[in-house]
Structure formats: structure tokens, C-alpha cells
Amino acid sequence: MTVVLGPNRYGKAEIRVVRVTRDGDVHHLKDCNVGISLSGDMTDVHLNGGNAAVLPTDSQKNTVYAFAKKYGIGQIEEFALLLARHFTGSQPTIHHARVAVQEYSWERQGPHSFVRSATETRTCVVHHDRDGGSTVVSGLQDLVLLNSTGSEFHGFIEDEYTTLRPATDRVLATTVNARWRHTAASDHAMSYDFGKSYEEVRRCLVEAFAGTHSLSLQQTLYAMGERVLAAREEICEVRLALPNKHHFLVDLAPFGLDNDNEVYFAADRPYGLIEGTVLHDDAPAAGPAWD
The missing domain is CATH 3.10.270.10 (Urate Oxidase;)
Known part of the structure; x- marks a missing residue:
């Protein structure tokens, strides 16, 4: 050998x-x-x-x-x-x-x-x-977003270890880590408006998160990537990592109090981590771009 x-x-x-x-x-x-x-x-x-x-x-x-x-x-x-x-x-x-x-x-x-x-x-x-040859991947880290309603999670697999209850009205919060690949930046780099592209992609991500009635964080992830690709022709691929920053209703019954989706415990760990890629079906091969 x-x-x-x-x-x-x-x-x-x-x-x-x-x-x-x-x-x-x-x-x-x-x-x-x-x-x-x-x-x-x-x-x-x-x-x-x-x-x-x-x-x-x-x-x-x-x-x-x-x-x-x-x-x-x-x-x-x-x-x-x-x-x-x-x-x-x-x-x-x-x-x-x-x-x-x-x-x-x-x-x-x-x-x-x-x-x-x-x-x-x-x-x-x-x-x-x-x-x-050049490739350019732009991105952002630690963009914190929260919807205080407009999020559900139900119909999931239940096995002998499941304790999570279905939710029809929950807080959805995440810290967005997003990266996106530019299609033609290598040929026109110094005349390419990376600043405007960044601001517009960021706007699309925020608007899609805020405007999606979410049945799962996966659905929201896809909506965010889809919004970017629909709005920005210079982008061919978006990769997102969305930790699910859980907010659990506090049980106030021992104190004789109702809790109608008002008081939450914000847990920092463990958390769900949803990751995914949204891209054009004819996007050029990425090569080492994401490394």
C-alpha cells in the first residue's frame, strides 16, 4: 500500500x-x-x-x-x-x-x-x-427573527418517546445563518453591486419569514430561499441553517392563573436545527464554493 x-x-x-x-x-x-x-x-x-x-x-x-x-x-x-x-x-x-x-x-x-x-x-x-475562475458566496450570520404567532406544528410522527404536544399557535424564533451563491460575479466583480445585493437578499429573508404562516420551520426555510431566488436574478443558490429557538408556555396553573399564550420560557438548548438548500434547477455546479 x-x-x-x-x-x-x-x-x-x-x-x-x-x-x-x-x-x-x-x-x-x-x-x-x-x-x-x-x-x-x-x-x-x-x-x-x-x-x-x-x-x-x-x-x-x-x-x-x-x-x-x-x-x-x-x-x-x-x-x-x-x-x-x-x-x-x-x-x-x-x-x-x-x-x-x-x-x-x-x-x-x-x-x-x-x-x-x-x-x-x-x-x-x-x-x-x-x-x-472565481466563485463568490455571500452571507449573514446571527440574524435573530421572531414571530409571536402565525406558526403551527402538528401531524408529526408520534412514537413511544414522544411527549411534544401538537401546536396550532406558537412562537417561532430563529437565528438565521444564510449563505447565497452569485451566478456571474466572477466576470463582473468590480462593477457588481454586492452591497445592494446583500441588502435585498436580507430584505427577502426577513419578509419571507414574517409573511409565511408556518406549519413547520422547514416550510419557512423553503419560503425564505424561494423569495430570494424569485427576486434576485444574480443569485442561483441559497443555503440556510435555522435553529428553532424554542419558546415553551409556562404552567401558571399552580398559581391559579391562566396562560393564554402570554408567558413563555425561552430555552437556549437543546434546540432543533433545520438546514436546507434552495436553488435553481439549472444552477451551475458549485465546485468548492461552499467550503
């Missing part, structure tokens, strides 16, 4: 970069976390320890800071593409670059004062090959 080297990559993780753009007395803030993974002709370094093909991860980190200064940070997808194309274009031994960016949101409170938004984070993952 022969032992061989399989797929591999290396890079710098958790590169925190904050870029302040000073427009007179008005400042603009970008707060990001960047991760880089590179792959290519790396057999010698793994088998023999030869580093001639290796761009140090410290150099990768410094590139992020230098590019933040030279080019600024606009849309995170554009910044990620800029970095990925640089690494594959400047180093013959680097054939593929993966750049992931998380953007933390700050709300303006004055010309140069900001308040960090509570939970929601914008994300992207870019893959770029040296031959010029």
Missing part, C-alpha cells in the same frame, strides 16, 4: 483589520476578520520540509493590512477577490486561493462615533483559481 499526500492548504486565520476612512470630520469604519487559505505545489514542503514554494502566513497577514491601506475596504466581496487574485497572480506556486471575510456592523452615532451592532455579521467566501 502506497501513502500519498492528499488535498491540502495553508494560510492565516483570524486577521482582524479595522480601516478608518477620514472624509474631513466624517469618518467611515470597516471592521473585518479575514481568513486566507492557499493551495498549489506543496508536495515538497509536506514530504521533505522544503519551503521554496511557501508564501509565509505572516506575509499573507501583512498583505491584508497593506491592501486595506492601498485600496481601502469597500464591499467585502470585492476586497476578498482582490486578495485572492493577488495571491494566485503573484506566486507561481499558488494555484488556488480561498479568502473568507466577516464584517462586523457599527451604527453611526455622530461624525466619528459608532455603536457596535448587537449580533448580526455579514460574511463572504471567495475562491479563485490561477486560470481566472
